[in-house]
């Protein structure tokens with residue numbers, strides 16, 4: 001069966017050029033980049049090239065890039081690194097819609113001697129900047145606010161957020177795992193102090209990430225060990241994956257315009273057609289301030305998991321708004337924070353595209369999804385209300 005992959009916010013296919021960039025570093029150039037010999041030294045040079053490629057994508061200086069094992073590690077390193085460097089400051093500001101890598105860490109910190117202020121969002125998933133200004137205090141060590149939301153694609157106004165944080169004398173970390181490679185970023189003129197990115201969200205391998213730490217930021221390493229990464233992250237570097245991440249960043253720069261146009265058109269087409277063909281559907285998240293590849297749809301009176309299972313039978317990969325990926329039955333904390341009604345949270349599906357998706361993929365999803373919703377509503381105890389609406393809209397309920 002052909003797979004139609006529409007779950008690119010979960011992970012992406014590794015680009016063939018990235019695989020090619022990784023391969024020599026397994027069997028040919030396998031030296032330790034910290035070794036004194038030339039064999040290891042050539043590997044260290046490759047890491048420097050990758051550092052340059054990552055820096056170029058986000059408008060940073062290569063010395064500001066620290067390689068890590070993933071986005072989660074970068075988020076932990078950023079927050080712990082700043083807290084440990086500023087032990088007299090015990091307050092953190094974050095939002096209610098962060099990825100668990102930040103959200104659960106902040107929960108842990110709030111149970112272990114820190115004060116955490118969680119900022120709410122409105123029904124579009126946007127922050128209230130006045131609330132942010134009121135929340136940052138003299139003892140706020142760090143403000144950690146994501147760049148773009150993994151579930152809805154909503155983009156926060158990070159520079160405006162940073163201006164407020166700077167005015168209040170604190171430090172801004174942003175989890176940009178979903179933004180890097182999808183929208184242009186320029187940290188050379190920015191209020192961001194630390195930024196997280198992850199390889200597997202931009203067509204590099206799983207298990208590699210990076211943390212941008214602005215020059216002059218006082219930071220205590222999270223992983224303490226050897227002198228790698230200029231004493232900012234101990235541990236022998238994952239050279240093949242770092243080489244691949246560098247290549248992926250170079251490719252992301254090349255394909256950025258396509259992401260803004262063709263991929264966005266695919267997403268808009270998909271979303272508009274589904275909304276037209278299925279009644280009682282809502283699009284979650286701000287319609288404009290949103291990643292070009294993501295749509296989050298809530299279908300009333302059906303279970304997101306049931307939709308996913310039936311999509312899976314057709315070979316379509318998507319995600320639901322319940323945190324099923326984490327093995328939990330909890331409904332999405334992001335949609336709940338936005339005040340999405342309980343019934344709609346349970347019937348939510350995220351479709352996320354990439355430059356490898358085609359119009360044929362989108363057409364296939366448009367062909368399959370509305371009949372799946374109708375079929376589920378036929379057997380749903382809540383479905384009758386919807387059938388009345390479908391009748392009024394002139395939609396056939398035959399699937």
Ligand code: PLP
Pocket residue numbers: 009010069070071072073075099101146148149150175176177178198199200207209
């Ligand atoms: N932050 C965001 C916004 C994410 O979407 C993810 C992954 O889904 C992460 C952090 C964690 O990244 P990783 O899987 O590389 O640990």
